[in-house]
Amino acid sequence: MLEKEVINFEKSVIVGIVTQNQSEEKLNEYLDELEFLTFTAGGQVVKRFSQKMDKPNPKTFLGSGKIEEIHYYVKENGISTIIFDDELTPSQQKNISKIIDCKILDRTNLILDIFAQRAETSYARTQVELAQCQYLLPRLSGLWTHLERQKGGIGMRGPGETEIETDRRIVRDRISLLKDKIKTIDKQMGVQRSNRGAMVRVALVGYTNVGKSTLMNAIGKSDVFVENKLFATLDTTVRKVVIKNLPFLLSDTVGFIRKLPTQLVESFKSTLDEVREADLLLHVVDISHPDFEDHIASVNQILVDIKASDKPTLMVFNKIDAYRHLTIDEDDLMTEKTKKHYTLEEWKSTWMSRVGEQNALFISATNKQNFEEFRERVYEAVRQIHITRFPYNKFLYPDYKDAFEKEDE
Template sequence: MEVGKLTESLEGEKAVLVGVIVQNQSEEEANDHIDELEFLARTAGAITQKKFMQKLQMVNSKTFLGTGKIQEVKKYVVENEIDMVIFDDELSPAQLRNIERLLEVKILDRSNLILDIFASRAQTSHAKTQVELAQYQYLLPRLTNMWTHLDKQKGGIGMRGPGERQIETDRRIIKDRITLLKKKLIDIDKQKTVQRGNRGQLVRAALVGYTNVGKSTIMNALSKSDVFAENKLFATLDTTVRKVVIENLPFLLTDTVGFIRKLPHQLVESFKSTLDEVREADLLIHVVDISHPNFEDHYRVVNETLAEIDKTEKPTILVFNKIDAYQYVKQDEDDLSPKTKENYTLEELKKQWMTKMDNSKCIFISAEEKTNFEELKHVIYDEVKTVFQIRYPYNNLLYKDNYE
């Protein structure tokens, strides 16, 4: 069995995307989810040919979609020689098996696609180990699908047993590998804990946020480093820590992996050690892409994920990035209907969010254009200084001498 990426390279493969609109979900929200899935597919190298959406009370337990819609997808797949179909939710092993039999092409779900991207992005031994563990945990309950080719063989003596034995052999191998990877991560975690302990008394700040909001660009600008930044999802997987000095005040700045809605639970589990940087941070810098139509939803997803990672409240600076890309739709003066979020100007959004937050901890910038960047540095400086003064009330005057 091949170890590593669960899927072959998706580069240049033609894909069809499938999503559903369920109860308590608006059509706009569902479309945003499938647009994000398209971005994920493009990040993996696939070419999206068509998107299918279906409104359902609840997903079909056997085929995810209704009978008519799955036949519609099949017809399009056959007529257009589609290579794979990607579903916007995680499919159960039974659903995956049934859909593969019906469509007779490669089937991926959102979790599998994200795991594939993580596998291609991982650079360090730590990240590779975490991704491999998540992949095996995803693969284990779906092993039966690896042997569907046996279904096409005629029955007879010797045909059923070997397949079953092979599945059991693979299952045992994967369980052993999972155990080994978990032990390896424990050893790496111990090393990371020692490294964090060796950082001394420096205040730690962590950049957090949805994927592709510009955290690495901000990291590069503040630390004058060259952390990889790209307009693709999950450009950064490996945690990067840099020493930053603002007005002779040094602190440690961490760039963390971006969050995303419907993040596979296997990844959350295996990346817990990486997210320890968030747990142990003294200050969070929450970056939001203000130019995204659903930035409020992204803000909520990140806050919910942070609450799962760490229950303690930390001082947080809210940074709205990409103001240079923000656009709004001017509402007609004769339109008496309530304003929607796309009808607010940037200034109106500023007033709204600064009312919600402490004015001193909410800032609007463009990391790309360096707009309001000096103001951002000043806000970070004040927060880092406050953290240090609370932690070391008797050492404030010695701060510069100790750490320069």
């Protein structure tokens, strides 16, 4: 059944470069992720191409020899799409298209396409369309080969308005319209957030596909869409959660990723406001992923970019049921033990010493392993925020239980 599905996928090749700032090992990690992105978008990667360069070629990104090699492979194997791991400039994309007759995409374009597929609500579709228009605008010149729409004649002297100028104006007008629409929705969502009262807000953040939605379903008893693909969740979901009679709001946000397109950060501003306005962050990490430390660094950098890095944070290391470490032969004295050879207990020790015992948790959201400890730690963190905000609040005293339930109704 799976083989039949793969046949219908677009045959694709992915391309990256090794530079002074990006080692071959790091490139392979990025290409692994790019291949998963391609699969998520509906493509099947059949080959990878890479080249060592001091810096990208300003005209064709790669050297002329490598471009010809890819051109020959694409022609001989019926490849429909070439995907570059880095963002191409409009001129690079145009020049490559002149040499290789197939669809040329970059990482940004691919992520935008996945977001377009995943957008379910009107608001998400508007956000994605805005990001796509902003990406498209400087690249319009590469999409048109014909020149003028208006011809000469009586009353029509001069160059008139070219096709490209017309379409740039159309796209600019569309961007302006979408921005106005998003502003209106942002105001409405701002009012909704203000109407939530003084309840403590907790936001799930983390790299894409780390299990945030699964955790949301487990703790919030909700029904958020879950799938083992990147960016399964685009729309923010907010649920009221009660632990030991202490209520708080839990929100599931869009996953982050390395090299997140700037257009998406801007257009998903309101979605990211859920993170900015949260009182507590649950930073979910897939500890079974070999590059999870890089994922943590990427998420932390995005939190800095959106000015949300100073918030109280619990590190939640998820998927401990799927964690596998590489074993080494104890008699092999030549093999150095690296991070890849750490056992889960050793990782716990490492992270506990680094972020503090009270801020690190190791769980499995799928089978609810260590879930009681997770709920207890979240409860304590929310309770401390609650005490600070309401020193004599009824949530902290059992005698006020009935009064709270009546008021909540």
